[in-house]
Amino acid sequence: MLTRPVPRNSAGASLVLRNFLYAWLVLVSISSTARGIEPQWIWNDPAAGTKAAAGKVYFRREFELPKLKSASAIITADNRFQLIVNGTSVASGDSWNQLNQVDLTKHLQVGVNVVAIEAGNDGADPAGLVFKLTATPESGAPVEIVSDAGFSCTDRPSRGWAAPKFEAPGWKPAAVLGGFGKIAPWGAVSAIVPVTAEAPAKAAHREEGHFQFRDGDRVVLLGGTFIERMQTCDFFEAIVTTALPHLNLKFRNLGWSGDTVWGDSRGVFGSRSDGFKRLLGDVKIANPTVILVAYGENEAYEGAAGLSDFEAGLETLLSELEKTGARIVLVAPRKHEVPPSGAPSPENYNADLVTYAAAMQAIARERGAAYVSLLDANPGEKLTENGLHFTFAGQLAIGRSLAKQLGVPVVDRSIEISATPRTLHAQGLSLSEVQIAPEKVAMKVTERTLPLVAASTWRSGIVTAEPGVDPKPEELTPTMLTIKGLAAGRYRVTLGGKETSQFSADELSRGVKLVDPDTFAQSYGMLATMRQKNELFFHRHRPQNETYLFLFRKHEQGNNAVEIPQFDPLIEESEAAIRSQLVPRTRDLVIEAISPAGK
Known part of the structure; x- marks a missing residue:
């Protein structure tokens, strides 16, 4: 939580004023929903109502449903959230004082369902999440699922955390901070007053390039040789900047030739762990709001034997990058072209690269990150000087493909x-x-x-x-x-x-x-x-x-x-x-x- 109408520790008259302001913010001529079961503010720390560490906390809850007529949910978080239902990202928000109402009818199914929520706190101050699902069956009483100790949570998710039937060792019950509308610092509101979301599918992180640049974004390009060579001819940056001149976008190139998800090239005279530490330090310097992660090209040379190491490294890297609060886009590299005469055929390598890209896509889906693929960009066109390094014309073509997949208008x-x-x-x-x-x-x-x-x-x-x-x-x-x-x-x-x-x-x-x-x-x-x-x-x-x-x-x-x-x-x-x-x-x-x- 960064800003609120009055200091959160106000008492007496100040508390009355604070609650009045909160009610004024959310009571915008929208009728109140039926009370039903009251949701609770939850987090992973019972003291979060006063102060919680900055960073992300991951929540999930599985439940069973009959055949439904309709279903909707209300949700908000201090400071931000991303709602994932049965593995699909459906909504996000970053206004703690606004309840978002989301129609979940088409996202729920008969039998086992899972609601997963990635919540983030922007500073070392109060943090909380509140959620309520109301499902109306074709027959029988409504089903209500609310945020309470029935949700489990962690700050270190593993692969598949947002999918149904996930084994969650190490996850713990969510800490209940207090009833919605009944505890400070979020105000004493006596009823749940939802605000209908205009576009619940506008999640910050969406698979298959459902992504949108925002005003003031600081975009970090992170990867190996492909990214490093963009510094001298970054048509991608130029395409995005000129197509979206109304957005004050800034770009930082953190490419390093030969690098991997473990930061192997950045260790200089040190070890792999030194390189990884350097990688994270470089990201910190850049202070990103968006990170394009373009790895996999060097790792794919290890073939099937190196896939698990790549997956583990990518999961570790993403867990660290997520702590920045930046929106993350995974970028799968382009297949290698047929090299000059006498060089080995890239056929086997490209087959392995497809496998690595599939792993990237799966990890992006599970984490709610965006994913774009350059695997088959501009098929049949010669864009490289030697089979793998792009010419300037190749940089332009690849830049256009990448920008298009990220929703940049042509x-x-x-x-x-x-x-x-x-x-x-x-x-x-x-x-x-x-x-x-x-x-x-x-x-x-x-x-x-x-x-x-x-x-x-x-x-x-x-x-x-x-x-x-x-x-x-x-x-x-x-x-x-x-x-x-x-x-x-x-x-x-x-x-x-x-x-x-x-x-x-x-x-x-x-x-x-x-x-x-x-x-x-x-x-x-x-x-x-x-x-x-x-x-x-x-x-x-x-x-x-x-x-x-x-x-x-x-x-x-x-x-x-x-x-x-x-x-x-x-x-x-x-x-x-x-x-x-x-x-x-x-x-x-x-x-x-x-x-x-x-x-």
């Missing part, structure tokens, strides 16, 4: 105009002050999002545009311009007062690529700044002279370690520059005849 830009009769259609842009005539079309054009410089302009991570050289059509994600009904002849296209191209009326009627040198420069600048930011963060979490700063030679230059956090303001400056480069611009677009037919 932005296409087009302008379609008919001079006779006069019609107008635009996609991905806003048009104003439009003038249409048989020999001239003029308007103001505002891009809704910044187009991207294409991969063909990148070499060794550096854009190769020369000053004063106009971009080619293939160097930018273009706007398609189609104008029908113009008088025959040739036409000059002017954008922002600069002539960009010339086309015949026939070419314009079939559609042409509208290239904007100013937008190219703006997009180029954003990508270059993004690369600079990634390099600065690389030095922040992985300085080249760390042996002298932090390890066994720190007695020589360890005093210089104080300079490492000084990268932070530089990174923030780069991010501010990226934000400024995302601002859409408005330009005058004029298409006018320069050589009408017959002249």
Whole structure:
């Protein structure tokens, strides 16, 4: 719990005020449900009503049901929850003072059912969970399941914890803190007053990419070589950032070549445990709200014999990452391509990789995390330079696939105009002050999002545009311009007062690529700044002279370690520059005849 209307230890008049404010928050002209069995506030610590450790606690309860007519539940938690019913994530929330009502009719079944709840406390302060299920059978009395000591709990879940018929050794009965509406610090509300959830399926963690970026997200990319190489050409970051400019997103790349779920590559001169500790320390520096976990590619070389070690390592890693409170996405790697002549075939490796990806998907499902797969992304296309390392064009293709699976909208830009009769259609842009005539079309054009410089302009991570050289059509994600009904002849296209191209009326009627040198420069600048930011963060979490700063030679230059956090303001400056480069611009677009037919 982070904020409340009044201090939680208020007494007398303050307590009356606190309870009044709470009632005012939840009594929003919604009728009260029947009292029935009262739910209890529960947690894993009987003192949680006063103070509980920050982190997650996992609750579950199995029960049997007959055939139902309907079923619904109310739930809230201080600070947040994710509700999983029979292995399916159905709802989440992060407002302790709002009860969420969820229709569970289609999620329950005849026979054994399980309700599993992942609850989180954001700070070392009070924590609690309250839940009530009301099921109406086709015949007989309603069945009520409420949060009480009948729920079991743990802070260290194992695989399958949210599924029915799970053996739960080490789990203990939930600690009952007090009746709902009857104990501090959550207020004395005499009746349960549910608030209908608008979209109960909008859980923070959903399988198969049911995921949504949020304003202010700090996105950590965690993995091996694939992730590390994104630092110099991160089209994924660029695609997401430009497609969602209204969200203040920040990205941190924590890739490390050859790394595994155990942090093997990060141990430097130490052991596997040192590497794992370093991995978690790097994540802490990044302070994420979203973590994309892209492991499995290196581990799959061990084949079937290494699968159990990978699963155990991934479970251990996720349990630690969940303590950050970040939403987690598991990313299965792409299969290897057929390598250059003479190299071994990847057929057996790819078969093992499919098995490892299936394990990742199963673990994601059980933990309520999102899962996306790059296994078969862009089948048949050659995206690598040697069978496994992506070219820049490959990075662009994979970035698009990953972004699409995470629900990032694909932005296409087009302008379609008919001079006779006069019609107008635009996609991905806003048009104003439009003038249409048989020999001239003029308007103001505002891009809704910044187009991207294409991969063909990148070499060794550096854009190769020369000053004063106009971009080619293939160097930018273009706007398609189609104008029908113009008088025959040739036409000059002017954008922002600069002539960009010339086309015949026939070419314009079939559609042409509208290239904007100013937008190219703006997009180029954003990508270059993004690369600079990634390099600065690389030095922040992985300085080249760390042996002298932090390890066994720190007695020589360890005093210089104080300079490492000084990268932070530089990174923030780069991010501010990226934000400024995302601002859409408005330009005058004029298409006018320069050589009408017959002249």
